[in-house]
Amino acid sequence: xxxxxxxxxxxxxxxxxxxxxxxxxxxxxxxxxxxxxxxxxxxxxxxxxxxxxxxxxxxxxxxxxxxxxxxxxxxxxxxxxxxxxxxxxxxxxxxxxxxxxxxxxxxxxxxxxxxxxxxxxxxxxxxxxxxxxxxx
Amino acid sequence: xxxxxxxxxxxxxxxxxxxxxxxxxxxxxxxxxxxxxxxxxxxxxxxxxxxxxxxxxxxxxxxxxxxxxxxxxxxxxxxxxxxxxxxxxxxxxxxxxxxxxxxxxxxxxxxxxxxxxxxxxxxxxxxxxxxxxxxxxxxxxxxxxxxxxxxxxxxxxxxxxxxxxxxxxxxxxxxxxxxxxxxxxxxxxxxxxxxxxxxxxxxxxxxxxxxxxxxxxxxxxxxxxxxxxxxxxxxxxxxxxxxxxxxxxxxxxxxxxxxxxxxxxxxxxxxxxxxxxxxxxxxxxxxxxxxxxxxxxxxxxxxxxxxxxxxxxxxxxxxxxxxxxxxxxxxxxxxxxxxxxxxxxxxxxxxxxxxxxxxxxxxxxxxxxxxxxxxxxxxxxxxxxxxxxxxxxxxxxxxxxxxxxxxxxxxxxxxxxxxxxxxxxxxxxxxxxxxxxxxxxxxxxxx
Numbered sequence: 265x266x267x268x269x270x271x272x273x274x275x276x277x278x279x280x281x282x283x284x285x286x287x288x289x290x291x292x293x294x295x296x297x298x299x300x301x302x303x304x305x306x307x308x309x310x311x312x313x314x315x316x317x318x319x320x321x322x323x324x325x326x327x328x329x330x331x332x333x334x335x336x337x338x339x340x341x342x343x344x345x346x347x348x349x350x351x352x353x354x355x356x357x358x359x360x361x362x363x364x365x366x367x368x369x370x371x372x373x374x375x376x377x378x379x380x381x382x383x384x385x386x387x388x389x390x391x392x393x394x395x396x397x398x399x400x
Numbered sequence: 401x402x403x404x405x406x407x408x409x410x411x412x413x414x415x416x417x418x419x420x421x422x423x424x425x426x427x428x429x430x431x432x433x434x435x436x437x438x439x440x441x442x443x444x445x446x447x448x449x450x451x452x453x454x455x456x457x458x459x460x461x462x463x464x465x466x467x468x469x470x471x472x473x474x475x476x477x478x479x480x481x482x483x484x485x486x487x488x489x490x491x492x493x494x495x496x497x498x499x500x501x502x503x504x505x506x507x508x509x510x511x512x513x514x515x516x517x518x519x520x521x522x523x524x525x526x527x528x529x530x531x532x533x534x535x536x537x538x539x540x541x542x543x544x545x546x547x548x549x550x551x552x553x554x555x556x557x558x559x560x561x562x563x564x565x566x567x568x569x570x571x572x573x574x575x576x577x578x579x580x581x582x583x584x585x586x587x588x589x590x591x592x593x594x595x596x597x598x599x600x601x602x603x604x605x606x607x608x609x610x611x612x613x614x615x616x617x618x619x620x621x622x623x624x625x626x627x628x629x630x631x632x633x634x635x636x637x638x639x640x641x642x643x644x645x646x647x648x649x650x651x652x653x654x655x656x657x658x659x660x661x662x663x664x665x666x667x668x669x670x671x672x673x674x675x676x677x678x679x680x681x682x683x684x685x686x687x688x689x690x691x692x693x694x695x696x697x698x699x700x701x702x703x704x705x706x707x708x709x710x711x712x713x714x715x716x717x718x719x720x721x722x723x724x725x726x727x728x729x730x731x732x733x734x735x736x737x738x739x740x741x742x743x744x745x746x747x748x749x750x751x752x753x754x755x756x757x758x759x760x761x762x763x764x765x766x767x768x769x770x771x772x773x774x775x776x777x778x779x780x781x782x783x784x785x786x787x788x789x790x791x792x793x794x795x796x797x798x799x800x801x802x803x804x805x806x807x808x809x810x811x812x813x814x815x816x817x818x819x820x821x822x823x824x825x826x827x828x829x830x831x832x833x834x835x836x837x838x839x840x841x842x843x844x845x846x847x
Contacts, residue, residue: 321545323547366538370539371535385537387537
């Protein structure tokens with residue numbers, strides 16, 4: 265229940281720190297507003313999150329998009345940060361589509377689609393087999 | 401939202417600050433109650449008998465013992481636990497003294513990964529089994545891996561959206577609290593009382609390890625990294641009007657100087673008045689460190705302490721620094737070899753205690769979250785009536801602690817008042833109120 269009191273301050277009269285942002289509203293590139301990062305730091309962080317996400321971490325891409333949401337929303341702002349955030353969003357969408365299609369196929373298809381392999385892959389049977397749920 | 405449109409009344413800012421700390425506490429408690437009521441309904445006794453951890457090392461409760469035996473056994477367990485906690489905290493102070501910050505930070509990150517990954521995974525497996533969700537192991541592993549890694553990044557490594565960090569802290573608190581509820585009943589209650597007393601001693605006594613830790617941090621002008629929940633600050637004055645420098649409410653010396661004094665705590669300008677601060681001073685937060693044991697893992701205790709000492713730099717939001725953690729290996733090695741998650745880690749030293757953060761927001765140690773949730777979770781194992789009573793008691797205790805914080809203006813232990821009220825209300829409800837309500841309902845008088 266955090267009310268975002270500093271969410272994308274609209275303060276066009278102040279010159280933002282860092283590069284000039286022509287014709288864009290938000291001063292702060294992050295969703296935290298003035299509690300978040302400055303623009304220069306944002307470039308570093310956006311790039312770092314984007315690169316780390318390639319280690320099978322689509323959730324990191326999603327968090328990246330959420331964090332830099334003002335960058336995504338205003339399409340002409342923050343030209344240095346935007347490519348990374350957009351690519352993160354695309355990567356997250358693609359990965360989620362792939363993963364969910366596999367998961368749904370698995371869940372809905374069930375045994376008659378996969379045959380005996382289904383039993384070997386499904387989680388609760390696997391948990392029983394490996395006895396993961398015994399506490400100690 | 402236009403910045404600084406109108407002066408906010410003290411009621412708004414005060415109420416908002418309190419709400420911002422009570423909401424995550426309530427959320428954590430709610431999640432633990434839900435987990436407990438979903439997962440523990442069928443086999444609570446069998447699970448608790450098999451849970452071995454550092455908190456049951458001296459005595460494992462079995463239902464056939466007499467009450468006095470159980471009480472003595474629980475006392476013994478709690479004594480062992482508190483001793484371990486004290487030792488670990490002193491170790492943490494020592495490591496901090498020798499500036500092993502990097503090592504502690506990475507170790508703490510690793511232990512968080514274990515908590516999120518293995519404990520979270522285990523609870524997820526429980527849920528999957530209970531509801532027979534047809535998820536396959538590949539998807540499950542990918543999702544769990546993502547969850548754990550991003551959690552570690554969010555809490556320790558990098559700066560990320562505040563709400564993500566806060567969410568992950570609440571989740572870590574929930575996971576550890578759920579594990580604590582698996583302990584036997586008497587042990588849990590005596591342990592809670594023992595931890596409250598320890599908290600009181602460690603923060604307020606001059607030889608208390610946490611007090612030492614904070615004084616060390618103040619004198620060195622460094623941060624103690626730890627797992628601490630920091631509420632989002634209520635900005636009375638927006639940064640736009642002050643040239644981009646967030647004003648910070650800090651602990652300031654009572655004598656009016658702004659210099660950091662290492663030997664005594666700095667007191668503070670009122671936490672809710674939104675005063676601006678001389679950029680020369682530092683802010684600190686003190687909290688008590690409490691390890692919580694992971695049931696049936698072989699007790700690697702990790703210490704987390706977090707204090708952000710902020711240097712008021714121009715335009716920089718307060719950076720949360722590296723976190724410390726201290727491993728302690730001890731306890732029983734009763735773990736069968738096919739459970740890798742038990743070998744790894746997780747008695748975490750979490751900080752407890754309440755204080756002010758660098759930006760003036762209220763900070764509450766994660767240990768407080770955990771023990772509050774353990775109390776409410778344990779109450780949930782009995783009945784929902786006790787849950788309501790204990791929840792109200794804990795929130796009232798938290799309110800009292802916040803008032804004391806504003807009054808005394810230094811770091812305080814957040815456990816004692818709430819745990820005392822909570823235990824009292826649990827006993828009263830269970831022994832007195834329940835009989836009354838049941839009789840009324842049976843005779844169709846009320847409810």
